[in-house]
Amino acid sequence: MDKRVDILIVGGGPAGLAAAVAAKKSGADRILILERDEELGGILNQCIHNGFGLHTFKEELTGPEYASRYIWQVEELGIPYLLQTIVIDISASEAVKLVTAINKENGIFTIEAKAVVLAMGCRERSRGALNIPGYRPAGIYSAGTAQRYVNMEGRMPGKEVVVLGSGDIGLIMARRMTLEGAKVKMVAELMPYSGGLKRNIVQCLEDYGIPLKLSHTVIDIDGRERVKGVTVAEADENRKPIPGTEEYISCDTLLLSCGLIPENELSVGLGVSLNPVTAGPVVNESLETSVEGVFACGNVLHVHDLVDYVSEEACSAGEHAAAYARGGRPAEEHKVTLKCAGGVRYTVPSLICVERIDKEQVVRFRVGSVYKDVFLTVYYNNTVVIKQKKRVLLPGEMEQIKLKKVEMEKFPDLKTITVAIEREG
Amino acid sequence: MASMDKKELICICCPIGCVITVTSHEDGTLDVKGNSCKRGEEYANKELTAPTRIVTTTVRVRGASRPVVPVKTKCDIPKDKVMECIKALKEIEVTPPIRLGETIVANVADTGVDIVATKAVE
Numbered sequence: 051m052d053k054r055v056d057i058l059i060v061g062g063g064p065a066g067l068a069a070a071v072a073a074k075k076s077g078a079d080r081i082l083i084l085e086r087d088e089e090l091g092g093i094l095n096q097c098i099h100n101g102f103g104l105h106t107f108k109e110e111l112t113g114p115e116y117a118s119r120y121i122w123q124v125e126e127l128g129i130p131y132l133l134q135t136i137v138i139d140i141s142a143s144e145a146v147k148l149v150t151a152i153n154k155e156n157g158i159f160t161i162e163a164k165a166v167v168l169a170m171g172c173r174e175r176s177r178g179a180l181n182i183p184g185y186r187p188a189g190i191y192s193a194g195t196a197q198r199y200v201n202m203e204g205r206m207p208g209k210e211v212v213v214l215g216s217g218d219i220g221l222i223m224a225r226r227m228t229l230e231g232a233k234v235k236m237v238a239e240l241m242p243y244s245g246g247l248k249r250n251i252v253q254c255l256e257d258y259g260i261p262l263k264l265s266h267t268v269i270d271i272d273g274r275e276r277v278k279g280v281t282v283a284e285a286d287e288n289r290k291p292i293p294g295t296e297e298y299i300s301c302d303t304l305l306l307s308c309g310l311i312p313e314n315e316l317s318v319g320l321g322v323s324l325n326p327v328t329a330g331p332v333v334n335e336s337l338e339t340s341v342e343g344v345f346a347c348g349n350v351l352h353v354h355d356l357v358d359y360v361s362e363e364a365c366s367a368g369e370h371a372a373a374y375a376r377g378g379r380p381a382e383e384h385k386v387t388l389k390c391a392g393g394v395r396y397t398v399p400s401l402i403c404v405e406r407i408d409k410e411q412v413v414r415f416r417v418g419s420v421y422k423d424v425f426l427t428v429y430y431n432n433t434v435v436i437k438q439k440k441r442v443l444l445p446g447e448m449e450q451i452k453l454k455k456v457e458m459e460k461f462p463d464l465k466t467i468t469v470a471i472e473r474e475g
Numbered sequence: 476m477a478s479m480d481k482k483e484l485i486c487i488c489c490p491i492g493c494v495i496t497v498t499s500h501e502d503g504t505l506d507v508k509g510n511s512c513k514r515g516e517e518y519a520n521k522e523l524t525a526p527t528r529i530v531t532t533t534v535r536v537r538g539a540s541r542p543v544v545p546v547k548t549k550c551d552i553p554k555d556k557v558m559e560c561i562k563a564l565k566e567i568e569v570t571p572p573i574r575l576g577e578t579i580v581a582n583v584a585d586t587g588v589d590i591v592a593t594k595a596v597e
């Protein structure tokens with residue numbers, strides 16, 4: 051094994067794979083992917099439903115099929131990878147990054163890399179984060195764990211199911227468990243809107259007559275050894291249960307689908323600054339973190355719902371990592387800060403160096419609540435440069451807007467770019 | 476030509492989930508608006524006449540490192556055939572090696588559509 055590489059990629063999910071392929075195609079040579087699982091593909095291996103890649107491949111693929119398209123490219127390009135290898139530490143000294151990993155064959159070992167791409171993905175918020183009182187009986191699973199059981203290990207977590215939280219994995223598992231013969235009694239969502247995609251509400255719940263109760267939450271879990279039932283209550287606008295609305299529902303399984311958080315322990319250890327809104331690294335136009343030569347993409351950067359965007363973003367991170375490893379990037383002269391206003395929660399990137407943009411810069415963002423018939427406005431300093439009408443903007447769906455370099459260059463004193471949601475007619 | 480009926484649908488063909496408005500005219504033609512690509516128009520037409528779905532599930536595998544292999548219907552099948560399709564797949568078991576895209580069941584539930592593997596199993 052090569053102990054010195056140009057680009058080391060942490061994680062072999064769709065983000066890591068696309069970053070590796072793009073880095074190789076833009077001329078980088080010594081690339082290594084480290085993946086802790088026994089196969090490449092990341093979370094896509096358990097996402098057996100269709101709907102992946104329609105925009106990248108003009109074909110509607112399932113998760114494993116989408117992953118194979120990239121795995122083939124990695125194999126074809128001869129990009130080396132190590133499986134069942136966990137990265138446990140990353141540090142940076144001067145221009146060199148030291149990545150420490152562990153596997154059965156080599157024990158603990160360290161690899162020196164010019165550039166590192168963080169592509170560790172995300173994990174699910176756990177029940178601990180939810181504050182449901184009571185015992186911890188068997189039968190409570192995160193929706194992702196249940197997905198792995200059913201789709202990869204071929205076993206069912208239970209027969210009568212209540213899903214708390216309407217994230218996509220929860221919606222998809224409501225359908226999946228129904229198809230496998232379980233009775234899914236309801237999906238309860240604390241917020242007045244669903245956290246999942248509309249298409250999943252249609253094809254996973256409505257198709258099977260599974261009720262979605264918005265502004266409802268589980269306030270009690272019955273059962274000591276195994277879940278026997280849950281008490282669901284309506285929540286008021288402050289998300290507090292309304293007395294008198296309690297309803298007991300018998301079930302043997304409670305699935306939690308309460309959102310995902312980027313997996314950034316390694317990044318924090320390395321000294322990368324995180325954005326408190328996304329829980330992912332703060333990045334610039336090159337998707338480079340606050341530590342020079344360390345890039346981030348995919349769910350470790352911010353939680354995505356469209357894998358096509360993950361691949362696109364990762365491709366850009368891979369190209370920038372290759373440019374960094376090659377050396378001779380244009381100097382950072384003209385730095386612009388991205389700001390959010392009127393309901394935009396965050397932007398990725400949050401810093402742009404105009405010289406380092408190729409032709410255009412993709413800015414991805416999410417909004418904080420449901421907006422109807424609004425304008426998405428982009429300001430360069432105080433001047434409106436883009437104004438798009440939007441029929442609906444949903445917190446569950448990532449938006450993106452493209453900014454052209456030529457437009458930016460028309461503002462020689464450009465300091466801030468503001469992305470805002472505005473109501474006005 | 477008088478508009479008869481206006482319906483709002485959400486395109487389920489990809490995660491963008493365009494909101495599609497379909498206006499049915501008296502002469503039976505449909506006017507589809509709001510879709511961002513051609514798929515959306517096809518979907519809206521089908522959803523109002525004969526709704527279909529792609530089915531994804533797993534089939535048991537004997538003697539491989541994982542006990543199941545993911546599969547899908549090669550294209551969409553009538554929505555009311557979904558459960559029958561699932562039932563037919565519960566009754567079978569396959570043995571490795573399985574190639575990606577290999578036919579697992581031909582003409583599932585008499586739909587004329589094949590079930591194919593979505594992952595290779597060594």
Ligand SMILES: Cc1cc2nc3c(=O)[nH]c(=O)nc-3n(C[C@H](O)[C@H](O)[C@H](O)COP(=O)(O)OP(=O)(O)OC[C@H]3O[C@@H](n4cnc5c(N)ncnc54)[C@H](O)[C@@H]3O)c2cc1C
Nearest residue numbers: 061063064065085086092093097136137170171194348349
């Ligand atoms: C449980 C779950 C289910 C999901 N289901 C869906 C779905 O049904 N549909 C959908 O569109 N999206 C789904 N998503 C979102 C999905 O994660 C993204 O679409 C996409 O897979 C993100 O790609 P990624 O490469 O950033 O992350 P991942 O696919 O999560 O890949 C990250 C990879 O990094 C590896 N890794 C992490 N830490 C280390 C380390 N220290 N050392 C070595 N390797 C490491 C992991 O093993 C993993 O393979 C799901 C997410 C989760 C968490």
Ligand code: SF4
Nearest residue numbers: 486489492493512515
């Ligand atoms: S119309 Fe096209 S872009 Fe819109 S949801 Fe359907 S497939 Fe996706």
